[in-house]
Amino acid sequence: MRKVRDFDAELKALGDRAKQLRVRKIQQFGELIEATGADALEPDLLAGALLAAVAEKEGTTTKAWTARGAQFFRETSRKSSRRARGISESGKAAAGGAEPA
Incomplete structure (x- = not known):
């Protein structure tokens, strides 16, 4: 059924x-x-600025913006991963946090 x-x-x-x-x-x-x-x-x-970006039809301009945006995200990702590694290696997060149960 x-x-x-x-x-x-x-x-x-x-x-x-x-x-x-x-x-x-x-x-x-x-x-x-x-x-x-x-x-x-x-x-x-x-x-x-956002409306101009949406209206932009020239491929070279949008490709340049895309490359710049991708670079921004790569740099941001790299910085955040370095910060996370630095905190875990230095032990600051473990010393300041509560003990796990």
Whole structure:
């Protein structure tokens, strides 16, 4: 005998998942704006720059922006991994934290 599917529950679960993804995307955009220092810009300037980037059709310009963005993420990743290694090697995190149970 076949199991009866609850389509309403499945649709609700999919809707909830989509909402979570939208919230996470917005949060990540905010974190990106802070990480790049763009939070210091006026909102009108930031919006104008983003609109210009969306409207840009020249391939060489967008390729240069893409390369610069990729470099930013590589450097950021390298810095965060160095910080994590430095903390674990120096023992500061272990000494300052609570003892595991």
